[in-house]
Amino acid sequence: KQEVTQIPAALSVPEGENLVLNCSFTDSAIYNLQWFRQDPGKGLTSLLLIQSSQREQTSGRLNASLDKSSGRSTLYIAASQPGDSATYLCAVQTGANNLFFGTGTRLTVIP
Amino acid sequence: KAGVTQTPRYLIKTRGQQVTLSCSPISGHRSVSWYQQTPGQGLQFLFEYFSETQRNKGNFPGRFSGRQFSNSRSEMNVSTLELGDSALYLCASSLAGGTGGRETQYFGPGTRLLVL
Numbered sequence: 001k002q003e004v005t006q007i008p009a010a011l012s013v014p015e016g017e018n019l020v021l022n023c024s025f026t027d028s029a030i031y032n033l034q035w036f037r038q039d040p041g042k043g044l045t046s047l048l049l050i051q052s053s054q055r056e057q058t059s060g061r062l063n064a065s066l067d068k069s070s071g072r073s074t075l076y077i078a079a080s081q082p083g084d085s086a087t088y089l090c091a092v093q094t095g096a097n098n099l100f101f102g103t104g105t106r107l108t109v110i111p
Numbered sequence: 112k113a114g115v116t117q118t119p120r121y122l123i124k125t126r127g128q129q130v131t132l133s134c135s136p137i138s139g140h141r142s143v144s145w146y147q148q149t150p151g152q153g154l155q156f157l158f159e160y161f162s163e164t165q166r167n168k169g170n171f172p173g174r175f176s177g178r179q180f181s182n183s184r185s186e187m188n189v190s191t192l193e194l195g196d197s198a199l200y201l202c203a204s205s206l207a208g209g210t211g212g213r214e215t216q217y218f219g220p221g222t223r224l225l226v227l
Binding site: 030031032034036041042043044045046049051052089091093095098099100101102103104 | 115144146153154155156159167169201203211212213214215216217218219220221223
């Protein structure tokens with residue numbers, strides 16, 4: 001059974017710092033890996049999608065990498081801002097729109 | 112383009128009752144998935160519908176059911192509510208889903224259900 005783990009569970013950084021969030025999964029038979037952000041009491045916003053054949057994706061200050069063989073992904077956030085404060089979730093797709101989610105990393109960026 | 116909408120946003124029910132939640136996908140999207148989010152279990156996949164057919168199902172009891180209409184709108188129903196069903200229920204839509212791995216899922220704001 002697929003299991004997705006995210007480390008750390010919570011992270012506090014001062015504004016302007018670069019940071020890395022980690023995600024690991026146990027079964028490498030995935031179609032893609034996605035990173036989402038969730039603000040308190042809200043739904044999920046898609047940040048990046050990496051197909052299983054890809055190694056990384058970039059969007060603005062965000063860069064996500066995927067190493068399918070080792071079951072790992074990282075989300076790099078450059079020059080963090082207070083508006084980046086949220087919970088970040090990674091998810092792997094294993095079937096027709098069946099996403100397995102990690103437990104998330106709660107990020108706080110201190111002004 | 113309007114995003115995914117879910118109604119109602121908040122709901123309070125008592126144990127033993129049943130509840131129906133609604134999800135309207137982004138226009139043109141034909142795949143709708145449902146997820147349950149709780150503090151203890153996190154986000155868990157319930158089921159996915161495409162063209163009015165359930166294509167995939169998570170590991171939830173039969174009290175949880177759903178359907179999709181010809182306009183791609185979807186409903187999920189929970190019968191005989193239990194305290195543990197209190198959660199945020201999220202739906203997500205995508206163009207066609209499937210296993211190509213290229214499509215992003217777009218999530219609605221969720222329905223927060225409290226069972227007393």
